[in-house]
Amino acid sequence: MAEHYKIAIIGSGPAGLSAAAHAAELGVSHILFERAKQYSDTIYKFQKRKHVMAAPETLPLRSDLPFKESSREEILGGWADGMGARASNVRMGTEVTGITGQKGAFKIATKGGEEFTAEAVILSIGVQGNLRQLGVPGDNWERVQYQLDDPDEYQNENIIIVGGGDAGIENALALSVGNNVSIVNNQAEFAYAKPANRALILAAIKEGTIQGIMSANAKQVEPGLMTLSVPDGEIQVKCDRIIARIGALPPRKFVESCGIQFSSPAPTAFPHVSDTYESNVPGMYIVGALAGYPLIKQCMNQGYEVVEYILGNNIPPADEPLIQAKLDHIKPAINPSRLIELIRERLPVYKVLTTLQIREMLLGSEIHFKKPGEVIFARNDYTNSFWSIIDGQADIQINPTNPAEVVTLQPGQFFGEMGLISGRRRTATTVARTDCLLLEVPRNSMIRLQRSVPEVKRVIDEVAIIRQIKTYLTPTVDDAALSEVVASSEIVALKPGEVLIQEGTDDDSVFLIRSGSVTVSSTIGGQEVVLAYLPAGNYVGEMALLTKQHRSATVKAAVASEAIKINSTAFRALLDRAPDLMKQVKGKLETRMRERVQVEARPEDTGLIEFLLRQGFSEATDVLLIDESLCVRCDNCEKACAETHHGVSRLTREAGPTFDSVHVPTSCRHCEHPHCMKDCPPDAIRRAPNGEVFIGDNCIGCGNCERNCPYGVIHMAAVPAEKPSLLNWLLWGAGPGPGEDKSEAGMNARTGSKHATKCDMCKDDPAGPACVRSCPTGAAIRVNPEQFLNFLREQGR
């Protein structure tokens, strides 16, 4: 006769332990199975003395076991004590091999051949059971490992850590003390890591204690040597050991054998769970990392909650008050579970997300209620959050000159994806048509979500392609005529420098640049000469299509870019049907050919384009340019900047390169996808509605932005002392004058901690940037991408 319990808990991670502790606390009959010989095997296998964080900070802990930010040892000790004190029923070293039956009578079989029965089952097995492998030739070398138990075991070795997540970073930092460590990250930034870890690894890379190999992927392993593919080719790195910390896959096979379905066939998908963590098998519950929640505190809360749910107590989740607080201003009142229901029902973008993922997303998002006529965002705003309509209708004003010309969006549709993708200004004003309930997800959350759930990106792209083609190419063509073009289009992602079109080839597709920018170059007199620079929103490739000749120029991505590839047959058919478009495309073709002839006659003129592209024009939205033939070096621009920004100038006039007489001073370019913004722990760097990238007062002075800026325009500075008024100085010589900091009070009086300072383009001053305003000779101007072309033309004269 099998032992019978009310609740069987599989896995003693933070979630399972917390569930068992709560069941014991309530006196509910239960049994906890653990495959390993100790609790929480995953955390047990953390590095010794590893510092464990308690994110998210705002979330309250709800468990009978203790947990706060501290060391691995302290946390495991606290849990063992808590479990001991509650006399929980635990089976260590017992692996569950199968679960059958249904609610009220589940049968649980173990590897040892025992059988147990339970009314309900909690699956809290985590995802570590199935560590992701390198999966490249040679990865069976005995020195490729997927775990690091004790960093002190290794000394004086060349070690490659693969993986830029928290585990990889922590291993790298711990090993770097006595070894030569390289960390291989498949992305350009440490997006998945906790902010504190990110700051530490970036600092270590900067100091040179760890070698960072970014945007790299494992290609091959040979004993003692690892081959990596990097953006500009392949590199080989010598190594005595490879430690791959590249995450884990859900132990899907076992879970599916229990009858549980996953949300999608994607390897990264999670099982569907209800609000009460119940899977599609009634009575079988899933909590913790397997449900898509990897954070310890969340796991522990879920363990506690799931026991309550099984007992029929419908307590609200721990994050309920945090989400509720976002809904307090909404009328008629709506509660979080109703909101989540609406999001799942109505918003296709988020359909594949589990309830838990939606809750997590909501923690960082805003819910808005807009009255009819209220502007949601205006054309040319520089905001780049992503909006969805939960209820009501919104109008997109497609014609800037006539606000009455609108496209009405229905519940379930989204908008704002163009700004999200291109990093540029909003292309159209959007206004609430009726009472509107809107979900606004910030750019960072959306990017994270698109990466972890590819389905989200796919749904957005499907609609975005149509809208981008319409907006950038064919505003006058109706949807029906476009359908063929859209159906045959695809998105091409380009790395910096990657070739989109090769001169002399025969392909005749047309490409619409939807993010980033490209350069058009041609071989003239044996030399590659850049003919033009095209930012997002332009198309290329029409020349070969219309002239039916070989490609006449090479098109390369200037920065990481995306283009929509439009099939030439479909495009030609569209041109035949839309005479307006044909006229426009032909007009552009003519202009381009004419300009090309001009360039060929004077190739030296294109040196300026190349120079400016090297200075970051290709990703800039606003650049300060100084004409040195007009600049009298009075530094009034610097003084003006300092005087309008707490005494610290955000530009260095003298520094920075010069071409002919065009000087690019060290000053912020306000990039489309700002490098500084990538890694700001308190999210203090933001983009103002007018495009200015600025640093808010909540800067903690970590210096990440200073390190991440490729143009060296961010400086850490403390605020200097107050100065006397201008007239006081001018007439009576009181205190340091404009741009000066030489008084006794001067440098010594700079008090307080350092904060990041950078150009904010004087966003709060309606008169515009002080540097340009105060230039007496007209040497300083600010140019945005729309004006670049005109600038180049004027400069060429």
Next chain:
Amino acid sequence: MSDRAGTANTPMRAHGGADHHESFLVYRKFKWLKIAALLSLVCFIAYLVHQPKDIPNGGTWLGYTLGGTGAALIVWLTWFGYRKRAYSSGAGRVQAWLSAHVYLGLALVVVATLHSGFRFAWNIHTFTYCLVLIVVASGIFGVFTYARYPSLMTANRRGLTTAQMMANIGAIDAELRTAASSLGDKLAALVVKATQETKVGGGVWEQLRGRPRYCGTDEAARELQTVLRQDLGAEEHEARKLMVLLTRKSQMLAQMRRDIQYKAMMDIWLYVHVPLAIALVVALATHVFAVFFY
């Protein structure tokens, strides 16, 4: 190329108005030149048409009008010094102010001359008029330097900043000292001369001349040339190396001194223009006071 991006994304906020560089002299198609010329022309015609009872002078109605206009111009032109530093002021770009400052300053000469009725004497009135001429003349010189030196400066710099030029010179000095450690006393003394008796900058005249009266490096190079003519034996090779270093340093010094010279040229006239402008305001007040109370 594409105009589409331009039409789709016209910026909302003023960027300071221009998408290409435009000198303060050309500002808005010579807007202030035209205004100043018009003002001068009106004053000139009024002067020709006007038939005073007496000979033309500052005491007629036209004389007072011209005087009032001139006084207002002087006060306004002086105010530029304040406006230039009032960085948070939204009252127009400083470029526009400078454009107006230059052309209206020139118009002031016409207005003041007509106001004088060409009657000059050894008194406060003529003194004030002379100050106007000197201040405007210094201003014209300023405009000339602003037009001439910026391009020369860029060409001379060859992409280096002041700090980089200093660092390069410092690096050569370090090389010289290293070289000196293996040299005989005579050659080592030249190195000491070159490293310790060389300065850049200096007084006003040295800055404006672009070279000092005495430069240790140049002197050392000259002396070394004489030394090289003699038979140096084993030291010859070292001495030639020294020559290369000294020549390179000389070139760098010349470049840096030229840079300082250009900057000095663009600054020096302000030391006449500004103090005399203030003196002019004081003289103007005295002139007005004298006219009305004597």
